[in-house]
Amino acid sequence: MRVGARAVDDYTARVLDVVDSIPAGRVLSYGDVAEYLGEGGPRQVGRVMALWGGGVAWWRVVHADGSLLAGHERKAIRHYEDEGTPLRYPADGGTPRIDMRRARGFG
DNA sequence: GTGTTGACAATCA
DNA sequence: CTGATTGCCAACA
Numbered sequence: 001m002r003v004g005a006r007a008v009d010d011y012t013a014r015v016l017d018v019v020d021s022i023p024a025g026r027v028l029s030y031g032d033v034a035e036y037l038g039e040g041g042p043r044q045v046g047r048v049m050a051l052w053g054g055g056v057a058w059w060r061v062v063h064a065d066g067s068l069l070a071g072h073e074r075k076a077i078r079h080y081e082d083e084g085t086p087l088r089y090p091a092d093g094g095t096p097r098i099d100m101r102r103a104r105g106f107g
Numbered sequence: 108g109t110g111t112t113g114a115c116a117a118t119c120a
Numbered sequence: 121c122t123g124a125t126t127g128c129c130a131a132c133a
Contacts, residue, residue, distance in 0.1 A: 030115050034129095041129050042115035050114050064116055072114085 011040060015048040022060040024083040027103045029064040066098035 018033050030042035030049075042064075049058055059076040062068060066088065068076045073095055080087055086099035098104075 031117095034115090041127095043113060043129055044115095046114045047130070048114095053114075058114085061114080063114085069114055 011037075011044070012048045012052055015045055016052055016056050019049075019053075019056045019058070019061055021106075022057060023106065025085050025103070026106060027060045027062050027085060027098055027100075028106075029062060029100075029104065031064055032104070033061060062098050064100075066100040066103075068095065068097065 014037055015033060018028070018036055022028055028036070030045040033045045034040050034042055045061070049061055053061070057079075058069070059072070059079045062076075077087070077096060079085075080098070086102040087096045088099045089096045
């Protein structure tokens, strides 16, 4: 019967578990996480990350187009370069994005 | 119950 | 490449 809310919702726990299982040098999009869980949607994953993302490797969850987290780009890039995540640097030296073609998924 | 907003995504111009 | 549009689901005033 699943009534009241637990300390953290099951969905939240599942999202965090998936994010925690992403190996270094790899990333998943919000939609990928939702699809992997088979429930919810990109926005729900985003909400969970906004609330509890601080406890996991939040930088391994990015937008579907490879863009980074607004406001946390600096830290994210630092982690990516440290983990060897394939990045794509624009010619004009703008904000780098994830090379989704290679980094998306678990392997 | 309704309308707005959000760490989104896919499609079209 | 950017911008606009639509679909999606949950939280919130």
